[in-house]
Each structure stands twice: as C-alpha cells, then as structure tokens.
Amino acid sequence: MAGHKELDAVTGVETTGHVWDGDLKELNKPLPKWWLYVLYVTIVWSIGYWVAYPAWPLVDGYTRGMLGYSQRSEVTRDVAAAKDSQARFVQAIATSPPAEIEKNADLMEFVLRGGATQFANNCAPCHGRGAQGFKGYPNLNDDDWLWGGTIDGIEKTIQHGVRSGHAEAHVGDMPRFGIDQVLTSAQIVDVASFVLSLSGAQGDAAAIERGKAVFGEQCVACHGAEGKGMVEMGAPNLTDGIWLYGGSKSEVEETIRGGRSGVMPAWEGKLDPATIKMLAIYVHALGGGK
Ligand code: HEC
Ligand code: HEC
Numbered sequence: 001m002a003g004h005k006e007l008d009a010v011t012g013v014e015t016t017g018h019v020w021d022g023d024l025k026e027l028n029k030p031l032p033k034w035w036l037y038v039l040y041v042t043i044v045w046s047i048g049y050w051v052a053y054p055a056w057p058l059v060d061g062y063t064r065g066m067l068g069y070s071q072r073s074e075v076t077r078d079v080a081a082a083k084d085s086q087a088r089f090v091q092a093i094a095t096s097p098p099a100e101i102e103k104n105a106d107l108m109e110f111v112l113r114g115g116a117t118q119f120a121n122n123c124a125p126c127h128g129r130g131a132q133g134f135k136g137y138p139n140l141n142d143d144d145w146l147w148g149g150t151i152d153g154i155e156k157t158i159q160h161g162v163r164s165g166h167a168e169a170h171v172g173d174m175p176r177f178g179i180d181q182v183l184t185s186a187q188i189v190d191v192a193s194f195v196l197s198l199s200g201a202q203g204d205a206a207a208i209e210r211g212k213a214v215f216g217e218q219c220v221a222c223h224g225a226e227g228k229g230m231v232e233m234g235a236p237n238l239t240d241g242i243w244l245y246g247g248s249k250s251e252v253e254e255t256i257r258g259g260r261s262g263v264m265p266a267w268e269g270k271l272d273p274a275t276i277k278m279l280a281i282y283v284h285a286l287g288g289g290k
Contacts, residue, residue, distance in 0.1 A: 015027055054069065054070065089106075092107055115282025123279070127139075131283070131286055142287075148231045153231075157170065158283075169266060173259055177218065183214065183218065189207065191215055193211050194207075194212045196247070199240060222235035223238055
C-alpha cells in the first residue's frame, strides 16, 4: 500500500500503512532531525578515526592508522626520557662530593625526594616514618649522634652498620655489668642514680656520690669523664636527657645490668653507593646534621 497515506483517527497522525491484526496501524513518527544529524556526524567521525588511528583487529595485529600513533611507543619514549634524566642525576650524585651536591638546588631536590622514598622503603621499619625513632632505634632528626653527624660519618654508618657483622661495622658494646657480675646490684642502683643526676634528676645524695665513684672506675673509658659520650665508641651522651633505651630509673638500671647491643644492618651491597650517599645527605638534612 506504498504511497497511500492515511491519518489515524484517534491521534490525527499519519500512518505508515503497516497494519497488524487487521486494525493495529503504525504511526509515522520519524526521529527528530537534530538526533539524526548527531548520528551522521558521529558516523563520519568514527570513519575518520578508523583511518587516522589504530582501530581494527586483524589476524596478526591491527590496523595502524595513518598517524602512526601508538600508546606503547609514547610510554616507551616517556620512560626512556625519565630514565635518561634520572641517570644523569644518579651519575652526578655518585661522582660529586656531598658539599657540592648540597649547593646544587636541582640535585638536592632529587636527593631529598629520592632519599625520602628510599628511607620509607628501607629504614622506616626501624627508625619510623618520620625518622623519629623508637626505643632502641635512634631518632635521626635530633642533634644527638652516636656515631657522628657529618655526612661522611652518616654515610659510613649506613654503609657498614653497627654491630652488623660487616668487617668495617661500628663496634663497641655497652658491657653487661650485672649479668657478667662486674658490679653488684647495689652498685648498679647507685650508678644509675648518678647517671640520671647528670641530666638533672633528683635522687638520694649519698647514692649519687657512691655512683659517681663507680662511674669514674667503670664508665668514663667510653662515656667520658663528664658522661658526654664518645663517638669513637658509639657511647651515648648521658647528660642530654635523650635516651635511646628509656630514661626511667628501671630502664637505665636494665641497660647497665644487661647491656643493649643494638644492631643497625649494613647496607653496602644491598643498596648501591649513590643511593647510600643520597640517604646520608637526606638524613643529614633532616635537621640534626652537623
Ligand atoms: C633493623 C633495624 C634498622 C634498620 C632497618 C635501619 N636501622 Fe639505622 N639503626 C638501627 C639501630 C638499632 C641503630 C643504633 C645502633 C647503635 O646502638 O649504635 C641505628 C643507627 C643508625 C644511624 C646512626 C645514628 C647515630 O646517632 O649515629 C643512622 C645514621 C642510621 N641508623 C640510618 C639508617 C638508614 C639510613 C637506614 C635505611 C637505609 C637504617 N638506618 C635502617 C636500626 C636500624
Ligand atoms: C666499652 C664501652 C662502654 C662502657 C665501659 C660503658 N658503656 Fe654505657 N654504653 C656504651 C655503648 C656503646 C652504648 C650504646 C649501646 C647500644 O646502642 O646498644 C651505651 C649505652 C649506655 C646507656 C644507655 C643510654 C641511652 O640513651 O639509653 C647507659 C645508661 C649507659 N651506657 C650507662 C653506662 C654506665 C653507667 C656505665 C658504667 C657502669 C657504662 N655505661 C659503661 C658503651 C659503654
């Protein structure tokens, strides 16, 4: 019935002439014009896209497109560029003395960012995320250094560790005065009172006096006559109120009774020299470096 148009009685809309079940007629309601144009535009766009960019899968690959675009080649180019600039930084770190690195703003930025990442990965479990330390693991932000706070000193500590078993590790142990029966329990209590008095704690004057004598005999070789510590021995300053193993009377007594022998691993061989240097400068820059 093509060509024969008829108006629907109920809606007044033209019908297409298709009829079902005798009286079910299809109304002629075309798609809106704007919708059709958008559709045509997208079709034209997609054909253009197929021609220009990689699009269709083939048996052994895909259509490459006329522009030769590839995300893979783009990523490869980016990664190569990043590696290239990193390699230049790493090379500069490996070959320049720390003082020169510190003067170069670009290099320092790389060192501080890289150092922070390496620190989080390798050091934070023991020294804490912010290098604030925990009991037995020194705070690296303060100006209190067991083994020296110059960049070189810090670098050596990281390289070789402390009591780590490395041939060049820092050694020197706090003796176990109680366990090895060098001092009696009473002497340990006295000398602990004296040690605490060095950072201003009050105590029994007679005990402090007796403790002072014990300290003069047993402790000055490592902690110094004034108890200020010695970097060569890794013996902490006992007068600054900063305590690696706790500053309560019982904690100090425990240190004297049993020693502590904290272990810092050696990183030589585990981290490359440039990374170790980067970490040393990073730790030094945390604020407490000398
Ligand atoms: C397994 C735990 C552990 C890890 C991991 C560790 N350290 Fe240590 N670190 C220690 C201990 C314990 C000491 C204190 C040793 C001592 O008693 O003298 C120490 C000491 C240090 C010191 C000397 C501080 C001073 O006052 O002289 C520096 C610097 C240091 N660590 C840096 C690092 C860096 C950088 C890393 C990561 C590459 C790291 N540490 C990873 C346990 C650790
Ligand atoms: C052979 C050297 C040596 C002698 C002698 C020595 N110390 Fe120590 N002392 C150390 C070292 C090294 C440490 C750090 C231990 C560690 O980090 O594991 C230390 C740590 C300590 C600490 C812990 C400080 C803190 O910050 O928690 C106290 C307290 C202490 N010594 C007191 C004494 C007293 C008291 C004597 C004498 C009775 C003494 N020491 C004799 C080497 C020595």
